Amino acid sequence: MKTHQVLILCTGNSARSIFGEYLLRAKGKGRFAVRSAGAHPTGRVHPLAVRVLRERYDLDASDARSKSWDEFKGEKIDFVITVCDSAREACPIWPGQPVVAHWGSPDPAAVKGTEEEQYRFFVNVASQIARRVELFCAFPDDKLTPLAVQDIGRQFRMEGEAGFAR
Template sequence: MNPHRVVRVLFLSMGNAARSIMAEYLLRRLGHGCFETFSAGVMPRGMVHPLALKVLRERFRLEPEGARSKSWEELREERFDLVITLCDKAHEAWAVWPGQPRAAYWDEPDPVAFEGSEAARERLFIQVGRELSQRLDLLCALPVEKLLHLPHGDAGAAVPL
């Protein structure tokens, strides 16, 4: 990645309690300073799920200091290069973001909504974290020039990344 150009990325989900928080903190580390990362929810839960924090700490050795569930409205004045929606509902709700950033859609299961034993729930959080980490590794491998020349997003359209 070009060390002179920082790419601003927003991860958007419905609740901003797990997937988008994990993606935000994973990309902060994997991107080696080439990305400025944010996360938000269309209808935020108001708290980060404890298993999301546990997985970040124990499996990925990250300290998600300052992680909090917040509304996308809080970030409406921000300009982003890339908005990545992480579920169908967030993708459907996403409207043209100011400045028309590039948009991508990664459908990830919501581990917060999963009903099962505590061990099964934790396994799903770990699985989602691994999938996000793999996608983010691929994103980090893209040259900034190519990433910033993807088609601009519009309501209902996203580029495959």
């Protein structure tokens, strides 16, 4: 079985791309070698992202770190998935013509409010990403086409996002 190289990109690499990295690594069960990075990494993983992964998904992300996508320049990547619009627009060209898909989610780190309100928003974003990851993992290798992977990003929109069906 081939292990697919996946890079999940965001701007800060502090929450959304971390969710994608840890959820896909767990759900993919060795089928995907997953890493995440940011265009302008914050230098720290948001503590609520680590908490959500631990409490909701029983995943230990205490070793997660916010890093630049420059660390992966020149590497062979099979799938590049952007999870924020800024990363999508600034995404560099990767060698080997990987499948590039956009699975945009709102930025939980930008949400203001009480810690409980912020936590709920982090949970909602993680849930959206988890559903997309589950769909991605459900495809057999021969069906992981560019169109199929790109279409996953149009699935599971959150209330308030463009195109959200009520």
